[in-house]
Amino acid sequence: MRLTLNVDHIATLRNARGEEQPDPVTAALIAEQAGVDGIVVHLREDRRHINERDVRLLRELITTKLDFEMAAVEEIIRIACDVGPELATIVPEKRQELTTEGGINVIDNILLLKDTIKDLHESEIEVSLFVEPDLNHIDAAAEIGADFIELHTGVFANALSEEEQFDELERIRIASKHAKKLGLGVNAGHGLNYQNIKIFRELTDIDEVSIGQSIIARAVIVGIKEAVQEMIRLLRK
Ligand code: PXP
Numbered sequence: 001m002r003l004t005l006n007v008d009h010i011a012t013l014r015n016a017r018g019e020e021q022p023d024p025v026t027a028a029l030i031a032e033q034a035g036v037d038g039i040v041v042h043l044r045e046d047r048r049h050i051n052e053r054d055v056r057l058l059r060e061l062i063t064t065k066l067d068f069e070m071a072a073v074e075e076i077i078r079i080a081c082d083v084g085p086e087l088a089t090i091v092p093e094k095r096q097e098l099t100t101e102g103g104i105n106v107i108d109n110i111l112l113l114k115d116t117i118k119d120l121h122e123s124e125i126e127v128s129l130f131v132e133p134d135l136n137h138i139d140a141a142a143e144i145g146a147d148f149i150e151l152h153t154g155v156f157a158n159a160l161s162e163e164e165q166f167d168e169l170e171r172i173r174i175a176s177k178h179a180k181k182l183g184l185g186v187n188a189g190h191g192l193n194y195q196n197i198k199i200f201r202e203l204t205d206i207d208e209v210s211i212g213q214s215i216i217a218r219a220v221i222v223g224i225k226e227a228v229q230e231m232i233r234l235l236r237k
Contacts, residue, residue, distance in 0.1 A: 157191025
């Protein structure tokens with residue numbers, strides 16, 4: 001399982017006092033040296049953490065891959081096509097949410113998503129759709145030409161009992177196998193941490209996990225290099 005690191009929260013800390021430090025670009029470069037397979041940023045419409053300067057500098061400086069999380073809205077699609085990340089991950093975005101709350105409803109937004117995928121493909125950007133582990137949405141994602149899906153793992157991560165956690169893990173296992181059969185690449189993320197990754201890593205159809213909060217929180221205590229390497233050791237066990 002590959003690991004990509006979401007550095008949004010480094011920017012959250014920087015923006016809290018309107019300062020220039022800590023810099024998410026510096027954090028990303030240290031994370032690459034520590035072994036991550038890619039850097040993820042979410043340029044939100046309200047610019048609450050990552051800004052355009054971060055995205056453009058990351059594009060110039062990182063040597064792994066840039067996964068650009070985005071809402072399917074005109075302004076952000078234009079920026080994505082201009083910046084040219086390797087991957088654009090389309091997520092639903094609500095102004096009031098603290099973080100992305102769940103997968104996108106592919107079926108209800110099929111025409112918008114189809115057009116967005118077409119625009120991104122014309123700029124040679126591969127596209128991932130952030131979805132719930134639901135076979136109907138995965139079928140729809142494949143139908144409109146997505147290259148990847150990212151399975152929402154928030155329900156698994158927030159499960160209150162072992163039984164609930166196991167059930168959700170099964171849903172994710174079935175969804176990932178189904179997506180693979182359709183020829184989609186399979187990523188996963190949200191709420192994954194140093195504890196729950198130990199059972200999550202058993203899912204062999206997941207190619208890559210995207211982790212932010214838990215690694216950045218650990219990095220504040222032990223540094224980015226150590227926090228990233230601890231997670232990589234768990235993933236590769
Ligand atoms: N994947 C997506 C699509 C997300 O929106 C987020 C949160 O920004 C993550 C993964 C990472 O989640 P977490 O910060 O809980 O690790």
